[in-house]
Amino acid sequence: MRDNACIVGIGESAYTRDAESPASVLSNQLRAATNAIADAGLETSRIDCLIPSQYGPSTEELAANLGIASLRFATTVHMGGAAAVTSVQTAAMAVTSGYADYALVVTGWNGYSATRTRNVLASNTSVIPGGDIARDYYMPYGLTVPAQWYALIARRHMHEFGTTAEQLGAIALAMRRHAQLNGRAVMRERAMTIEDYLASPVIAHPYRLFDCCLETDGAAAVVVTSAERAHDLAQPPVRVLGAASAHPYPADDITNRRDIFETGLTRAAPRAFAMADIDPADVDFAQIYDCFTFEVLQQIEEAGFCARGEGGAFVEGGRIELGGDLPVNTHGGLLSEAHVLGMNHVVEAVRQLRGGCGERQVPDAEVGVVTGWGDFGDGSIAVLGR
Amino acid sequence: MRDNACIVGIGESAYTRDAESPASVLSNQLRAATNAIADAGLETSRIDCLIPSQYGPSTEELAANLGIASLRFATTVHMGGAAAVTSVQTAAMAVTSGYADYALVVTGWNGYSATRTRNVLASNTSVIPGGDIARDYYMPYGLTVPAQWYALIARRHMHEFGTTAEQLGAIALAMRRHAQLNGRAVMRERAMTIEDYLASPVIAHPYRLFDCCLETDGAAAVVVTSAERAHDLAQPPVRVLGAASAHPYPADDITNRRDIFETGLTRAAPRAFAMADIDPADVDFAQIYDCFTFEVLQQIEEAGFCARGEGGAFVEGGRIELGGDLPVNTHGGLLSEAHVLGMNHVVEAVRQLRGGCGERQVPDAEVGVVTGWGDFGDGSIAVLGR
Numbered sequence: 197m198r199d200n201a202c203i204v205g206i207g208e209s210a211y212t213r214d215a216e217s218p219a220s221v222l223s224n225q226l227r228a229a230t231n232a233i234a235d236a237g238l239e240t241s242r243i244d245c246l247i248p249s250q251y252g253p254s255t256e257e258l259a260a261n262l263g264i265a266s267l268r269f270a271t272t273v274h275m276g277g278a279a280a281v282t283s284v285q286t287a288a289m290a291v292t293s294g295y296a297d298y299a300l301v302v303t304g305w306n307g308y309s310a311t312r313t314r315n316v317l318a319s320n321t322s323v324i325p326g327g328d329i330a331r332d333y334y335m336p337y338g339l340t341v342p343a344q345w346y347a348l349i350a351r352r353h354m355h356e357f358g359t360t361a362e363q364l365g366a367i368a369l370a371m372r373r374h375a376q377l378n379g380r381a382v383m384r385e386r387a388m389t390i391e392d393y394l395a396s397p398v399i400a401h402p403y404r405l406f407d408c409c410l411e412t413d414g415a416a417a418v419v420v421t422s423a424e425r426a427h428d429l430a431q432p433p434v435r436v437l438g439a440a441s442a443h444p445y446p447a448d449d450i451t452n453r454r455d456i457f458e459t460g461l462t463r464a465a466p467r468a469f470a471m472a473d474i475d476p477a478d479v480d481f482a483q484i485y486d487c488f489t490f491e492v493l494q495q496i497e498e499a500g501f502c503a504r505g506e507g508g509a510f511v512e513g514g515r516i517e518l519g520g521d522l523p524v525n526t527h528g529g530l531l532s533e534a535h536v537l538g539m540n541h542v543v544e545a546v547r548q549l550r551g552g553c554g555e556r557q558v559p560d561a562e563v564g565v566v567t568g569w570g571d572f573g574d575g576s577i578a579v580l581g582r
Numbered sequence: 583m584r585d586n587a588c589i590v591g592i593g594e595s596a597y598t599r600d601a602e603s604p605a606s607v608l609s610n611q612l613r614a615a616t617n618a619i620a621d622a623g624l625e626t627s628r629i630d631c632l633i634p635s636q637y638g639p640s641t642e643e644l645a646a647n648l649g650i651a652s653l654r655f656a657t658t659v660h661m662g663g664a665a666a667v668t669s670v671q672t673a674a675m676a677v678t679s680g681y682a683d684y685a686l687v688v689t690g691w692n693g694y695s696a697t698r699t700r701n702v703l704a705s706n707t708s709v710i711p712g713g714d715i716a717r718d719y720y721m722p723y724g725l726t727v728p729a730q731w732y733a734l735i736a737r738r739h740m741h742e743f744g745t746t747a748e749q750l751g752a753i754a755l756a757m758r759r760h761a762q763l764n765g766r767a768v769m770r771e772r773a774m775t776i777e778d779y780l781a782s783p784v785i786a787h788p789y790r791l792f793d794c795c796l797e798t799d800g801a802a803a804v805v806v807t808s809a810e811r812a813h814d815l816a817q818p819p820v821r822v823l824g825a826a827s828a829h830p831y832p833a834d835d836i837t838n839r840r841d842i843f844e845t846g847l848t849r850a851a852p853r854a855f856a857m858a859d860i861d862p863a864d865v866d867f868a869q870i871y872d873c874f875t876f877e878v879l880q881q882i883e884e885a886g887f888c889a890r891g892e893g894g895a896f897v898e899g900g901r902i903e904l905g906g907d908l909p910v911n912t913h914g915g916l917l918s919e920a921h922v923l924g925m926n927h928v929v930e931a932v933r934q935l936r937g938g939c940g941e942r943q944v945p946d947a948e949v950g951v952v953t954g955w956g957d958f959g960d961g962s963i964a965v966l967g968r
Binding site: 327446464 | 608634636639640641642643645646650651652653654655656657658659660661668671672675676678679681711712713714715826827828829831832833834835849850853957958960
C-alpha cells in the first residue's frame with residue numbers, strides 16, 4: 197500500500213453560521229465535491245468510487261446529483277470525527293486494490309443551522325457511540341455531550357501531569373491566530389487574547405467556551421487516485437505515505453479504560469509512521485482534530501510528538517504556531533476555521549504540501565500529518581508528502 | 583486482488599419469527615460472530631477489522647462486546663441488501679491491503695419482531711434510498727415499500743418479454759423446495775405447490791404474497807483473511823476469486839432509467855467474472871439475493887447466466903433447483919430460509935464449497951456465485967471457489 201495513492205483534488209463549500217438561509221447539506225457537499233473534482237482537472241464522469249459521510253446525503257443521492265454514471269465502490273466510515281481521515285485511507289485502499297480509479301471523499305453537515313450537537317444528542321441518545329453503556333451509565337449522570345465525556349480525560353491529565361488552563365489556552369490561541377491568516381475561517385476577524393480565553397465561561401470543567409470547537413455549516417472533499425493516474429492530472433499530487441486507524445479498548449466506554457489516555461491514535465500512529473518510513477521528528481506540520489483543546493495536546497502525545505505528560509510544555513511558547521517547531525492546524529482547525537468533521541484538515545494539509553497557503557504557508561513543507569478523533573477516542577492518521 | 587482473500591469462518595444465529603420474546607439484534611449478531619470466529623478456529627482477540635451492517639449495533643458496541651482489543655479498520659457499506667457481498671469485498675480489500683489481518687463481517691436485524699420494513703418506511707421516509715426523489719415523486723403516488731418499487735420493473739419485463747406468473751412461481755417453488763432440506767429454514771415444514779402460489783393474495787401486481795421474501799429475526803457472519811493466513815486455520819479456505827459492486831444510473835430513481843432492467847449487477851458481474859477468470863457457464867451454483875422472485879430472474883439475466891428476456895424460460899422446469907443446470911439459493915434464500923440481509927447467502931455458498939450441505943449438497947461444487955441487491959438496484963457479486 198505504501199506510497200501508492202495520492203490526493204489530487206481538494207474542494208470546500210463556504211463555511212458559515214447562518215441560521216436564516218443556510219444552504220442544504222446536499223448543496224454544500226455537492227459544492228465541495230465539484231470543486232475538488234474541478235481542482236483535479238477531472239470530468240465528474242471519471243469518479244467511480246464514493247466515500248460519503250455518515251452525516252449527510254446517501255451514496256445514491258450524491259451519485260445521481262453529481263452525474264456519476266458508473267459507480268463501482270462505496271462505503272461509509274462510522275467513526276465520528278475520525279472518519280474523514282479513515283475515509284481517505286479507505287479511498288486509498290480502493291484505488292490501490294484496483295476496485296476503483298478515482299475516489300471522491302466528502303464530509304459536511306449543517307452543524308450550525310440544523311444539527312447542533314447538543315440538541316441531537318440530548319433528544320436521540322441512540323446516536324451516542326457507546327450505545328447501551330452510554331444510556332445506562334452516562335445518561336443518568338447527565339453526561340450527554342462530547343464536552344462532558346472528554347472533560348473527564350482532560351481533568352485527569354491535569355491531575356496527573358499538572359497540565360494548566362493556560363496551556364489549554366495556548367492551543368486555543370494558536371488556532372485563533374492561524375485563523376487570522378485564513379480568509380475562509382469563521383473566526384478570521386475575531387482575535388483572542390489569553391485574558392479573553394480565561395474569561396470565557398466554563399462549559400464542563402476544565403473546558404471553557406473557547407476550548408470547544410465551532411458549530412458550523414459546510415462541507416469539504418478530496419479526490420484520491422493511484423500514483424500512476426495522479427501524474428496526468430492538473431495538480432501536483434500529494435502522496436499518502438502512510439495511513440492507519442484504530443479504536444481504543446473498550447471502544448464503547450471512556451470511563452472504563454485501564455489507560456484513560458489511550459486513543460485510537462496510540463496504536464495507529466506508530467503504524468502510519470512505520471508505513472511512511474519516517475519519525476514524528478520529520479514532520480513539518482500537523483493538522484490535528486481539535487474538537488476541544490485538550491484533544492490536541494493528547495494527540496500530540498499519543499502520536500509520539502512528545503512523551504505522555506509533556507504535552508502541556510510542548511504547546512506553550514508558540515511551538516505549535518506558525519514559525520514554531522510543529523505548526524498545528526495552520527487553517528485554524530475546528531476551533532477557529534470551521535467544524536466540518538475534519539475534512540478541512542485534510543484539505544489544508546494538501547494545500548500546505550502544494551505550497552499554496554500564502555501568508556500562513558509552512559516554508560518548504562515536505563511532510564505533514566492529519567489526524568482524526570471521534571466516538572470516544574477512535575483515532576486515525578494519515579502521513580502525507582509532496 | 584485476485585484470489586488473495588479467503589472466507590475462513592461462517593456463523594449464524596437461529597432464524598426466528600417470535601414477536602413475544604425475541605433475542606436482541608446485538609445478541610443475534612454476537613452469536614453469529616462468535617460462531618464464525620469459532621468456526622475459523624480463531625481467538626476473538628485476533629480479529630482486527632469489523633465491517634458492521636448499517637442496520638444494527640455500532641462498531642464500538644460490537645468490538646467491546648466481542649472483546650476485540652485491537653481494532654484497526656472498520657467501515658460500513660450502505661447498499662441495503664447489496665451490502666453483505668460488498669462488505670465481503672471490502673473485507674477482502676482490507677486484508678489484502680495489509681490494513682488488517684482478520685476481518686469479521688456481520689449483518690442481521692430483527693426484521694420480524696422490530697424492524698418490519700413496511701412500518702419503518704411508512705413512518706420514516708428518510709430511510710428510502712432515493713431521498714428527495716422518493717419523497718417528492720414516489721410518496722405522493724403511494725410507492726412506499728420495496729414490493730411497490732420493484733413491481734414496476736417486473737411488470738415491464740412481463741410486458742416486453744412475456745414473462746409469466748407461473749415462471750415467477752417456479753422461483754418461489756424452487757426456494758421453498760430447497761428449504762425443505764434445510765433444518766435452519768423458517769419455511770422448512772411448509773411445502774408449497776404452484777396452486778398455493780397462484781392462490782396467494784396480490785401484494786403489488788405482479789407480486790403475490792409468495793413472491794415476497796420473509797421477514798425474520800437473525801444474523802449471519804463470516805471471517806475473511808489473506809490466503810497465506812487462511813492455511814493455518816480450522817476450515818478449508820474458500821477463496822474469493824472475484825468480487826465487484828456497482829450502482830445503476832441514476833442510482834436514486836428506478837422510474838427514470840433509460841434501461842429499466844439495468845442493475846448494479848449489469849456492470850459488476852462482468853468485472854467479477856473477469857477477475858475470477860471464469861465464465862458464467864463455469865458456475866456450479868448461485869446464491870442470488872431474492873427480495874422478490876422477479877429479482878432472481880433479473881439477476882440471472884444481468885449476471886449473464888442467460889440473455890435478457892430469456893430468464894423466464896431459464897427458471898422453469900427445475901433448472902434452478904438442486905439437480906438442475908444452475909441450483910439457485912440451495913438454502914431457501916430470503917424467500918424460504920430467512921431474511922438477514924443476504925449474509926446467509928454467503929454462508930450457504932461457503933458451506934456448499936466445503937461440501938457440508940448434506941442432502942442439499944451440490945455434487946462436486948467447485949465455483950459458486952453470491953449476489954446482492956439493494957437500494958433501487960445497487961448490485962454486488964462475489965465469485966467464490968474451493
